[in-house]
Amino acid sequence: MTVRITLPGFFVALFLLLAGPVQADVVWLKSGDRVSGQVESLDGTALRIKTPWGGTLTIKRDAIESIRTDSEINLMLYDGERVEARLESDREGDEQQILPNGEEPRTLTLQAVRYASVDAAVDRPGDRWQSRLTYGLNISSGNTDTENHSLRASSTLRRGPWRHQGNADLDLKKDSGATTREQYRVGYQLDWFFREDWFAFGSSEYFQDKLRDVDYRVTLGGGLGYQFWDTTLGALSLEGGISEVIEKVGGESDNNRALRLGLDYNRFYMGKRLELFHGSELLVLAERDRGEILKTSTGVRYALNSFLSTNLRLDFDHETKPSPGRKKSDVVYVIGVGFTW
Numbered sequence: 001m002t003v004r005i006t007l008p009g010f011f012v013a014l015f016l017l018l019a020g021p022v023q024a025d026v027v028w029l030k031s032g033d034r035v036s037g038q039v040e041s042l043d044g045t046a047l048r049i050k051t052p053w054g055g056t057l058t059i060k061r062d063a064i065e066s067i068r069t070d071s072e073i074n075l076m077l078y079d080g081e082r083v084e085a086r087l088e089s090d091r092e093g094d095e096q097q098i099l100p101n102g103e104e105p106r107t108l109t110l111q112a113v114r115y116a117s118v119d120a121a122v123d124r125p126g127d128r129w130q131s132r133l134t135y136g137l138n139i140s141s142g143n144t145d146t147e148n149h150s151l152r153a154s155s156t157l158r159r160g161p162w163r164h165q166g167n168a169d170l171d172l173k174k175d176s177g178a179t180t181r182e183q184y185r186v187g188y189q190l191d192w193f194f195r196e197d198w199f200a201f202g203s204s205e206y207f208q209d210k211l212r213d214v215d216y217r218v219t220l221g222g223g224l225g226y227q228f229w230d231t232t233l234g235a236l237s238l239e240g241g242i243s244e245v246i247e248k249v250g251g252e253s254d255n256n257r258a259l260r261l262g263l264d265y266n267r268f269y270m271g272k273r274l275e276l277f278h279g280s281e282l283l284v285l286a287e288r289d290r291g292e293i294l295k296t297s298t299g300v301r302y303a304l305n306s307f308l309s310t311n312l313r314l315d316f317d318h319e320t321k322p323s324p325g326r327k328k329s330d331v332v333y334v335i336g337v338g339f340t341w
Contacts, residue, residue, distance in 0.1 A: 025049065028065045028089065035059065039069055041232050042116035046271025056306055058271035066096060066110060074231075076115040077108075117232040131155040134311060136336025147174045150313075150334045163191040163199070171315070171332055181330075184208045191225065199225045201239060203260075212330070213323040215248040219283070221260050234267035245285060250323035258293075259284040275301040275309075291320030301338060309338040 024036040027049055037051035047064060050056045066089035075083050075098070085100040096113070098106045136150040154167040166188045173181035187205035194200060200222070207217040223241015230237070243260040247253070261284075266277040280296040299313030315332040322328055 025067070025069045025071075027059060027067050029059070029063050030065045031063070038118070039067065039073060039116070040118055041268075041272060042067075042113065043233050043269065043271065044114070045269060046273075048271050058273065064110065071118075074117050075113055077112050078114045079112075115231065115233055127159050129155075129157045130340065132338055132340045134313075134334075134336055134338040136311075136313070136334035146176075148172070148334075150332065150336060161193040163193070165189045165191070180211065181332075182209065182211055193227070197227050199227065199239075201225055201241070203241075203243075212326050213250045215251075217245065217247040217249070219258075219260075220244045220246070221258075223260065225262075232268075233272070234265075236265045238263055243283065245283065254287075254290075256290055257286040259286075273303045275303070277301070289321065292318075293320075294318045299334075307339060307341065309340065311336055311338050 025039045027035045027039070027047065029035070035049055035051065035057065037049045037057075040048040040050055040056065042048075042061070044061065046061055047059045047067075048056055049059065067087050068089045069087045072084050072086050075085060075087075077083070083098065083100055085098045085103075088097040088099055088105075096108055096110050098108060100106075132152075132154050134150075134152045137148065149170070149172040151170040152167070153169075154165070156166075157164040167186070169183070169185040171181055171183040173179070185205065185207045187203065189201055189203040191199045191201045201224070202222040203219070204221075205217075205219045207219075208214060221241050221243025223239060225237055225239030228236040228238070239260075239262045241260050243258045245256045245258050247256075261282045263278070263280045265279070266275060268275050277300075278296070278298045280294070283293040285291065285293070294317070296316045297313060298316075299311055301309045301311040303309045311334075313334040313336075315334065317330040319328055
């Protein structure tokens with residue numbers, strides 16, 4: 001019997017021979033099935049694994065029997081311990097072996113692992129760049145004609161001890177053809193992590209809302225911040241410092257020193273499909289006649305896929321002493337879509 005090998009078939013066979021076996025993480029399910037790929041994260045409800053045949057899959061944690069990883073992954077245990085290690089499974093029940101680099105292996109149950117992430121350490125993030133664009137539109141007609149547009153863009157770049165954060169916001173509302181809200185905001189902040197959790201920052205922001213008689217407000221400042229945690233499953237940071245507020249409100253120009261406090265929080269659930277987020281900034285102006293300025297943004301996002309998401313957001317702006325004839329508070333509700341890359 002003669003076996004013929006065509007030229008294309010020869011190159012395919014040669015490629016497979018040279019490539020050798022392809023390593024992959026493996027997740028065994030209680031149903032007896034298994035999924036191979038690269039484990040991205042594990043939280044209290046689900047595991048995310050990137051596969052070459054189906055993209056990123058979300059598997060309920062209750063359906064998982066055991067996990068094996070071919071490379072080290074960042075783990076946080078329920079007892080508070082943090083470790084970077086490989087996971088190995090004996091597939092007899094739900095016991096797992098932790099194989100830390102340079103330490104003695106340990107056996108524990110899968111239920112002892114609280115979080116796991118592959119591209120950012122539990123206690124210290126790796127280099128990364130993420131950008132997000134969110135747009136909300138609401139149009140109604142009939143007894144009243146209203147049109148609301150909300151556009152928000154943000155980008156974060158982390159390189160070693162440096163973190164760059166930029167953002168730009170636009171909120172526009174028209175009632176029966178008349179503009180009733182028109183706000184613009186552009187900001188940039190540079191963080192320097194001089195310790196694992198502590199960072200120094202310099203920030204700048206330009207804000208304009210002529211309908212509330214704010215011709216411009218420029219805020220320049222710096223201070224210190226503390227990063228409580230920053231992982232692929234969420235982050236929490238608190239910062240405080242001194243700012244110089246240069247503004248023209250009600251036709252009058254003024255400069256003020258201010259104490260600035262900021263909070264930034266986000267947390268993923270359901271295998272990173274659901275995200276809760278909150279950001280707030282408080283300026284306590286030194287001049288008592290100007291009072292305080294508070295802005296917050298709180299909401300929830302639901303990921304339709306790795307690129308597209310829907311979101312619901314509430315923005316709240318408050319000035320204890322606004323310009324004459326203007327309300328102290330401004331509330332904006334936004335329902336829209338987001339794009340992440």
